[in-house]
Amino acid sequence: MVAAAGTFDLPEDDARGAHHPRSLRVPPLLTVGARLAMISPSGPLQGPHELELAVATAESLGWKVQVGQHALRRTGYFAGDDAQRGDDLLAALHDDTIDGIWCLRGGYGAARLLPRLSVELLQRYPKALIGYSDITALHAAWQQAGLVSYHGPTARAPLSDFSRDSLVRALQHGTDSCGAAPEARVVRGGRATGRLVGGNLALVSSLCGTPWAVDFHDAIVVLEDIGEATYRIDRMLTQLRLAGAFEGCAGVAFGQFTDCPDTTDDGTRTIEAIVTELADALHVPTLQGLPFGHISDQWTVPFGASATLDADARTLSVSTVSMSQFHQTHQRARI
Template sequence: MNRRTLIKGLVSVPLLGGLAAAPTAGAAPSTGELRLPRRLERGMTVGLVTPASNVWENEDIRFAIDVVKSLGFRVKEGEHLYRRNQYLAGPDAARAQDINAMFADDSVDAVFCLRGGYGTPRILPMLDYDTIRENPKVLMGYSDITALLNAIVQRSGVVTFHGPIAAQNFTDYTLAEFQKVLVEGQSPVPLGAPPPFETRPGQVERDNRITRFRGGSARGRLIGGNLTLMCSLLGTPFEPDFRDKLLFLEDVGEAPYRVDRMLTQLWLAGKLDEVSGIAFGKFTEADVDGNSFSIEHVLRERCAGLEVPVVRGLMIGHVEDQTVIPVGGMAELDGDAGSLKLLEPVVS
């Protein structure tokens, strides 16, 4: 289920807890060298949190706990893990409190997000970025969690991870990507290369192919994630620094004209001219009718005037086979080979 279908049919009720006062535009981001979380090992304790929406049923939470345990970890449940308020997993303050508590808790080694949905940007002003910086831990999730991942890198200087949520199956591909980045700490290592062609129900060979929009190679630290969320950070104190960065983007359930609109927003804001390269992942469940450009057309046209490498098709996004991308990690994008390579360790 994507963000656009999440609230369909819900009855409007007052939200539990209002929005916090917005931070001032002059708030200064953290500066200094990036901090690396510890490499994951079997037996470590993973804190499970819901920064955005919750799953529909408690049994889905128990499934997520079993998934994390199957990876070899113990689980510590966030205090408010089971709370729900329509499309939010409880009040903003409660969701932020669980994240702050997990980073402050010495018994917790890593923090996994149960799911995305909607609501993460609402809690950004409530996070204790100093505590997060002093206690670097693996934080992983995707979709709406994009806002949290990039804000923490920008404010705390701690590398975060765009990767699977707890409430999903780990395919063989997903597990291998997870292990090489977070467990083995490999570098240099390719990220998000499509798996070999397979015959699966509903899958065709073109699903996992790399499209090369512009050649050349570039290096930079990685920023990005969900396109909608990256646009939502523009103009806020949590907007990442796009200069000389490798930008990776994905989305789900967005028609080509909406993808066009958001990329145009990034372009008009000057952000596409600042990056050193762009790696598009998957744009799944796009609502394309007979009067529409294709997603490929939109991506190609919007990036046509850029003088940086641009590729499409890495295993980033709302897909079963999913890579782990370290936000803040140093990488190289090769537009001719259609590859993304992590250059340095992102766990200590």
Template sequence: MHRRDFIGGTALASLLPLVGGARDAAAAPARQRLLPPALNPGDTVALVSPSSATDERLGLQLAEEAMQALGFEVKTGRHYAARYGSLAGSDAQRAGDLNAMFGDSSVKAIICVRGGSGAARLLPLLDYDAIRANPKVLLGYSDITALHNGLLAQAGLVTFHGPIGAGSWNRFNVDQFRRVFFQRELMQYRNVVEAGDELVPRKHRALTITGGKARGELVGGNLSVLVALAGSPYLPDFAGKILFLEDVSEAPYRIDRMLTTLKLMGALDAIAGFVFGECTDCDPGEGYGSLTLDQIFDDHIKPLGIPAYRGAMIGHIREQFIVPVGGKVELDADAGSFRMLEPVFQG
């Protein structure tokens, strides 16, 4: 699921005023953290499309059936099946669906049908006062990173980075969903490592960059989408946070450039810990004309001297963690894991 937007010259030009230590200009004022009410089977959840359109009706049908199989009643956004170019309707239509579902007292959670691109266009159109008055669960990943960060920065709302409605609801993802939302478990996020027919396990391996433990609130998401918010009031403060990132179909030189951007704006120097998930289809290609991801993390993350690891089950992968954006966690970089420290729901 490609969500590449326009992260090139336009986005970097917006960062020029931030170079030289003006990090505070990029972040919204810190807001009190706002927890959503808990979910229960039988609740009503809303399916909305804040980003790209779904190319086939079957994807919308599968999203609805998956929510029903999880035990929910389902409402759909008025425009969730709409199309405006590559987007699921106009900005006003997509933002209107989000605002309507936050304002609907019968809806207990909002599930994003898919990512793609376009969610950042909605951030100036959302009713943050109404969202603060009616907090609820929001779930999605990839382009939904724009909503996670905008809602945290502007409303203080803790949201959830994880599977989209039209994505895979395999056994692992369903188990994650039930443990997080129904059982309200203080989750321990540790990769499931299976050897299969290999002598030593190869899949889902965590790799320590710098050992140690750190505590803080989680911020982050998709690297490309996050960096595209630079210079706006829709980025939360990075000071003392645990930054988690992932990406897909980006050449290593682009990963290097985006991490350089986070360094130049002061974000990397402010964080307390770092987790990188999967960078799917981010290989350098043939030859030696590119930095490797190992070298990029050694250049940008290792010198920070903070606990950091890569390989977490976060990103454009079939089985993925559901993590609370804005939730308080403890990171153990030596173990390649992190855990919730506090409940992420009201009550």
């Protein structure tokens, strides 16, 4: 059995955002024997072999798996229609025997399920959420509800030793799942502490102006993307700046921008130039090239948790004191 979710108060300075709850709720650690729902809230799997790999990976971590009814469906570029994908998500949330939700893949479609969610629903049924890319839309909902969620590998992908280690530290041990990134580029030096928010840049920018917009205030903003020409990266960051989204952010942690060409018929502009321009405008510590995004070796980043970005040292360190205190307190209560 796993622990029930717990709540602890955030510092005053972390509670000023309009959509940022005063209390952070931590879903239970997914220790051996935890039961996970595997669902496809976005794009379709390429076949049963991907589901078989996902189940085998979860079982190798000591987890029990319940596969969503429509996990293998395909409707155009969705894993089933909105109703089917939404039904699997809601079934996982309402099932008291399910401890966490591991999304099988990204793609596109998770944002279309947001109308079926509410802050009250997520707070009533707190579950650990795992995934990245298009799953950013669901992370945004968890963040609105003040729940920690986990920007990490999707279940269908082979799990490298690096990714497995970070995933286990985040979800089974409740320890720092990030750390040093010696290959990262120091864009702007300095040190900042704040809660972790963000995800895939295309999704974060698309949620701007909606009730599910990600609140950057007092936060370390985590961003990554794939397959976007650099002028589109520029456009999305400009949209967020014009909307005032970056006002009051503590720092920016850029992950990998995979397969993002910097040359068009009209000229060339690099990711490095675009990121530097943003950091100079914001005057906050900024790192680029951290190990998260569409890569084999990636950190599992606990959104909602407090972390310190030390740009000069090239580190992102997750503060696990409050979460560890909760889990230790619960374990003592069980004995």
